[in-house]
Amino acid sequence: MKNIIVKEIYLDHSATTPVCPEAIQAMNEVMAGCYGNPSSLHRKGLEAEKLIKAASQTFLNALRAPTDRGEILFTSGGTESNNLAISGVAALLKENRRHIITTEAEHSSVLDTVKQWGMKSGYSVTLLRPDKSGHITPEQVLEAVRSDTGLISLMHVNNETGAVFNLGANLKGQMKAITSEPPIFHVDAVQSFGKLPIDVRGMGIDLLTASAHKIHGPKGTGFLYRDKSVRLKPLVFGGGQQGGIRPGTENVPGILGMEAALKALPADAATRLRVLRDRLWAGLATIGHIALNSPEDGAPHVINVSFEGLKSEVLLHTLEKEGVYVSSGSACHSKDRKASHVLVAMGLTVARIDSALRLSLSVHTTEAEIDEAIEIIRRADTSLGKIMRRR
Numbered sequence: 001m002k003n004i005i006v007k008e009i010y011l012d013h014s015a016t017t018p019v020c021p022e023a024i025q026a027m028n029e030v031m032a033g034c035y036g037n038p039s040s041l042h043r044k045g046l047e048a049e050k051l052i053k054a055a056s057q058t059f060l061n062a063l064r065a066p067t068d069r070g071e072i073l074f075t076s077g078g079t080e081s082n083n084l085a086i087s088g089v090a091a092l093l094k095e096n097r098r099h100i101i102t103t104e105a106e107h108s109s110v111l112d113t114v115k116q117w118g119m120k121s122g123y124s125v126t127l128l129r130p131d132k133s134g135h136i137t138p139e140q141v142l143e144a145v146r147s148d149t150g151l152i153s154l155m156h157v158n159n160e161t162g163a164v165f166n167l168g169a170n171l172k173g174q175m176k177a178i179t180s181e182p183p184i185f186h187v188d189a190v191q192s193f194g195k196l197p198i199d200v201r202g203m204g205i206d207l208l209t210a211s212a213h214k215i216h217g218p219k220g221t222g223f224l225y226r227d228k229s230v231r232l233k234p235l236v237f238g239g240g241q242q243g244g245i246r247p248g249t250e251n252v253p254g255i256l257g258m259e260a261a262l263k264a265l266p267a268d269a270a271t272r273l274r275v276l277r278d279r280l281w282a283g284l285a286t287i288g289h290i291a292l293n294s295p296e297d298g299a300p301h302v303i304n305v306s307f308e309g310l311k312s313e314v315l316l317h318t319l320e321k322e323g324v325y326v327s328s329g330s331a332c333h334s335k336d337r338k339a340s341h342v343l344v345a346m347g348l349t350v351a352r353i354d355s356a357l358r359l360s361l362s363v364h365t366t367e368a369e370i371d372e373a374i375e376i377i378r379r380a381d382t383s384l385g386k387i388m389r390r391r
Contacts, residue, residue, distance in 0.1 A: 009324045009369045009376075013214075014159055014191060014302055014360035019257070020216035026260035027218065027253040038250050039241060048252050055259040059223060062262060063208065064199040069228050073246045074255055077222040078190040078211035079109040080235075082153075084224055084246065085186045085207040086113045088232030089151050095122060097150035101183070103128040103136050104345035105163070110153050110188055111341070124148075130346050133295040134163030138171055145175055149183040156198070157191035160342040160358055162294045162302030164196070172204025184230055190214055190222075194265050195273065195301060206230050212254065216362070217261035221254030269363050273300035276361050276370055283374035287381055289389075293343065293356055301361045304343075306352045307381055309389035315357060318380045324373050327358045 010018070030051070036044025038052055056072040063070070075081045090100065102114045104127045111127075118125035126144045130136050141152065154165050167187065175182040186207040189198060193208075194215035200208060207230060211222040224246075226232065232245050239247035266272065277300050284290055284305055293304040307315055312328040319326055343353045359373075 007323050009373045011359045012325050012327045013362040015327055016213045017216045017362055019218055020261050020264050022264040023217050023257040023261040027257040030253045030256045052250055052255055055255050058259050063225055064201060066201055071226045071228050073224045073226055073242050074250055075222050075224055075246060076220050078209050081209040081222050081224040082109040082188055083113050084235055086153055089184050090117045091233040092231050093150040096148055098123045099146055099149040101126045101144050101152045105130045105158055105342045106155050107159055132346055134158055134161040134346055136165055138166055138169035141171060142174055145178050147179055151184050153186040155188040157299040159191050160340055161304045162298035164299055167203040170204050194262055195269055212258035215261050217258040218254050221251055221258050266363055270300050272363050273361055276365055280370050287378050304356055304358045306355045310355050310384050312355050312357050322376045324376050
């Protein structure tokens with residue numbers, strides 16, 4: 001019996017993205033020809049160091065960062081960058097500045113880290129709750145700021161719902177009217193970097209997290225942008241690289257792969273993605289038994305929907321058999337079978353949470369794939385509904 005080859009329609013780009021040809025080529029060239037240790041003093045080492053510096057400048061430019069004050073610290077990805085930002089700052093906060101603000105809808109690498117610091121003597125934490133559309137407003141943040149607030153960590157785009165925090169509100173500037181010493185502002189931009197415009201200077205951002213594998217770069221590479229005025233205590237020690245803040249030999253192939261992936265993204269990425277997202281939702285809305293969990297003004301690449309009367313895991317595997325790949329939540333927690341803490345924080349019902357799927361797009365997703373996925377989802381909803389909705 002011959003194996004039936006099913007065409008793949010990958011709609012889980014918020015979990016990870018396929019590595020683009022440009023990134024693969026850049027990495028291969030570096031591994032084959034520019035393999036020196038960036039810390040070495042000979043020519044091969046200097047070549048590698050030069051490439052890293054050029055990549056750093058590419059990322060600073062993408063963030064519209066001030067070159068005299070901005071710095072890129074290369075890491076293993078979003079989780080490490082978030083930990084370095086939060087723990088690096090929290091460890092050095094003055095005793096009268098140890099109040100930390102974040103939200104209940106953050107990625108676990110932020111939320112769990114903040115909670116750990118909240119259990120330490122002298123530290124306190126405020127967790128802001130999103131509304132039913134997943135939004136956290138600037139007003140919520142400003143109301144939570146106190147004279148002892150030392151750190152604020154917020155997600156730019158939520159990884160499960162696509163809710164966008166309004167960084168254009170310039171929180172840093174507004175906080176100056178509340179406290180003479182505004183808290184350090186960290187942004188988790190893993191889901192927005194390369195998709196939405198970011199201006200760290202205009203938005204008053206002190207620290208920012210980005211990850212390569214969310215923009216068609218390699219896994220195991222990311223960075224933390226740092227305003228040089230912000231002091232960070234290292235998580236690891238020894239080696240002295242990157243000013244001793246994040247020591248260890250730099251992953252040159254990964255860094256160059258991330259740079260190549262960013263350069264390969266089209267300038268109109270957000271517009272393209274918005275067209276695809278609108279087409280996807282318009283098609284899904286005709287199926288019936290569906291509720292949109294994402295805000296209508298959310299990120300252009302993420303849709304979270306619930307299928308009334310169905311179980312998300314059953315629907316996910318049914319779609320997988322037809323070649324459509326989606327997610328039942330954050331990939332970091334998809335195997336622990338716990339309810340999404342984001343959807344719980346939004347106040348959704350258990351039934352709605354248990355039937356939720358996330359569909360996420362990339363600039364390489366086509367309209368034909370969207371249309372075909374809609375029809376496959378429609379058939380799966382109908383067939384499963386005949387069984388599960390009768391119970």
